[in-house]
Amino acid sequence: MTHSVPAPDEALAHALAMIVAANGRIDARELSALDELHAFRRIGVSRERFVDIARSCVADVGVHLCDRSWLCADHLTYIDALLDAVPDKSDRMLVCRLAATVITADGRVTHDERLVYDHALARWRINQSDVTHAILDDRVR
Secondary structure, eight states: OOOOOOOGGGHHHHHHHHHHHTTSSOOHHHHHHHHHTTHHHHHTSOHHHHHHHHHHHIIIIIHHHTTSSSOOHHHHHHHHHHHHTOOOHHHHHHHHHHHHHHHHTTSOOOHHHHHHHHHHHHHHTOOHHHHHHHHHHHHHO
16 A cells, blocks of 8 residues: 655645545546536646546555445555645645535445545544535535
């Protein structure tokens, strides 16, 4: 499992990709939802680059998260490195806002997705009501 810190210009993409990869696959409906939100432009990478990053996350940890009902130390180290690479609160909120859409895009939220998403919220000290407000504000724009 790789524990390297992403380049600053791809930090948002890596954090979001980790949440996308949490269930061990990249679903076309998730990518479509991100397309509708112009997410790739907003996080500073092309769609193709995001898919590459998400595939790396699946290979590194995504396929193994479903083995347990908790995040083991190795997974936490990996995930926290990706999350900590996003220092700006507004960028963190954007990732959470996009992640909230992604984890529901296929009609169900898996335990793995919920585990990583909830960990990101806790690590970044963001509550779900703030994410809901960000979603509503985003829809108004």
